[in-house]
Amino acid sequence: MPILFDLFVTFAKVGVCTFGGGYAMLPILEREVVSNKGWATMDELLDYYAVGQCTPGIIAVNTATFIGNKHKGIPGSICATLGMIFPSLVIILIIASVLSNFADIPAVQSAFAGIRVCVCVLIFNAIIKLWKSVVKDMYSLICxxxxFLLSIFLDISPVIFVLLSAVCGILIKTAEVRSK
Amino acid sequence: MIYLRLFLEFFKTGLFSVGGGLATIPFLYELSAKTGWFSYEELANMMAVSESTPGPMGVNMATYVGFETAGVPGSICATIGLVTPSVIIILIIAKALHAFRSNRYVDAAFYGIRPCSLGLIAAAGAIVAKIALLNIDLFKQTGLFTDLVNIRALILAAALLVLTRAVKFTKNLHPLWFIAFSAIMGILLKY
Structure with missing residues (x-):
C-alpha cells in the first residue's frame, strides 16, 4: 500500500475509534502509530501532544500533521489530516441529515431538552478539571x-481575549526574569 | 458567498482556539450571535451529537455547523477551514520542534493564553446553562420567579452531577451513557 494512502487509512481508523478527541485519543494513536506502524516512538508522540496542546487548533489534527509530515512531507501531512477528519464528516453528515427530518417531533424535542441539561453538566465537569490544571497563581485566577465576566457582559470577540492574554503572559514572564 | 465565509470563520476559529475541541465553542457562540445561521439552542444540540459520535469534537462541530448552514459543501468548507491553520502552523513548527518548545516567549504567551481559554469556555458553559436550566421566555411573560427556573431540568442536572462526580460505579462511564440517559429522562419528564 502506498504510504500516502496508508497514512490516510490509519488516521481514519484513529478518527473512528476516538470519542471526544484530545487525551481520549492517545491510547489508540499509540496502538496504531507506535506499535503497529512504527511511524513514531512514544516519546515523539508525547512531544507532538505537548506542542498540540499549546498551539492553536484541534490536537488530533496537529498530531496527524506532525506524523504525516515526518514521513512524507507536506503531502503526507495533508493525507494524514484528511484521514483524521474523514470519518467525522461522513458520520456527522448522516446523523445531521437524519436528525433534521425528525427535529419537529415532540418526543425528539423533549429528548434534546434533556440532553442539553447533560451537555451543561459535562461542560461543568470539564471546566472543573481544567481549573485544577490551569489555575495555579494570581494571574491565572484573575485572568x-x-x-469569564467580560465575555458574558460585553460583546467582545474571543480573538481579542486570546491576543491580549498572550501579551499579558509575555509581559509577566519578562518582568519575572528582570526582577531576578 | 456563504462557502467562503464559512471557510474564513472556521479558519479564524482554528487559528485562535487553543486547547482542543471545547475551546472552539466560544467562537461558535460568537458566530451564532453575529450571523444568525443557527440558534444557541441548536448549538447545544449539536454539541451533544458531537460528543456522542466518534472523531475529534472540534471537527464534528465544524462539520455539523457547516451542514446546518449550507449543506454538504458547507460542511466541507467549514471543516477544511478549521484544520487549515493547524496544518500550516504545525508544518512551520515541525522544522524546529525543540527550539519552539524551549522558546521563552512562546512559553510565556501560552502561560497567558491557557487561563483565557478556560474563561472563554466557562462563559460558553454559562450560555448552555441558561438555555438548559432557565425558562427566560416564560419568565418574561409571567414575571414569576418560580417560572424562571426549570425545576425538572434542575433535578436532572443535580442527578447527573452526582452520577458523573460522586458515584463510583458510574463516574468513569463514557459521556455517551449520560447523554442517552438524559434523552430518556427528557422524554419521560416531557419538558
Whole structure:
C-alpha cells in the first residue's frame, strides 16, 4: 500500500475509534502509530501532544500533521489530516441529515431538552478539571474570572481575549526574569 | 458567498482556539450571535451529537455547523477551514520542534493564553446553562420567579452531577451513557 494512502487509512481508523478527541485519543494513536506502524516512538508522540496542546487548533489534527509530515512531507501531512477528519464528516453528515427530518417531533424535542441539561453538566465537569490544571497563581485566577465576566457582559470577540492574554503572559514572564 | 465565509470563520476559529475541541465553542457562540445561521439552542444540540459520535469534537462541530448552514459543501468548507491553520502552523513548527518548545516567549504567551481559554469556555458553559436550566421566555411573560427556573431540568442536572462526580460505579462511564440517559429522562419528564 502506498504510504500516502496508508497514512490516510490509519488516521481514519484513529478518527473512528476516538470519542471526544484530545487525551481520549492517545491510547489508540499509540496502538496504531507506535506499535503497529512504527511511524513514531512514544516519546515523539508525547512531544507532538505537548506542542498540540499549546498551539492553536484541534490536537488530533496537529498530531496527524506532525506524523504525516515526518514521513512524507507536506503531502503526507495533508493525507494524514484528511484521514483524521474523514470519518467525522461522513458520520456527522448522516446523523445531521437524519436528525433534521425528525427535529419537529415532540418526543425528539423533549429528548434534546434533556440532553442539553447533560451537555451543561459535562461542560461543568470539564471546566472543573481544567481549573485544577490551569489555575495555579494570581494571574491565572484573575485572568479566568476577568475573561469569564467580560465575555458574558460585553460583546467582545474571543480573538481579542486570546491576543491580549498572550501579551499579558509575555509581559509577566519578562518582568519575572528582570526582577531576578 | 456563504462557502467562503464559512471557510474564513472556521479558519479564524482554528487559528485562535487553543486547547482542543471545547475551546472552539466560544467562537461558535460568537458566530451564532453575529450571523444568525443557527440558534444557541441548536448549538447545544449539536454539541451533544458531537460528543456522542466518534472523531475529534472540534471537527464534528465544524462539520455539523457547516451542514446546518449550507449543506454538504458547507460542511466541507467549514471543516477544511478549521484544520487549515493547524496544518500550516504545525508544518512551520515541525522544522524546529525543540527550539519552539524551549522558546521563552512562546512559553510565556501560552502561560497567558491557557487561563483565557478556560474563561472563554466557562462563559460558553454559562450560555448552555441558561438555555438548559432557565425558562427566560416564560419568565418574561409571567414575571414569576418560580417560572424562571426549570425545576425538572434542575433535578436532572443535580442527578447527573452526582452520577458523573460522586458515584463510583458510574463516574468513569463514557459521556455517551449520560447523554442517552438524559434523552430518556427528557422524554419521560416531557419538558
Amino acid at each position: 479566568v474570572l476577568a475573561v
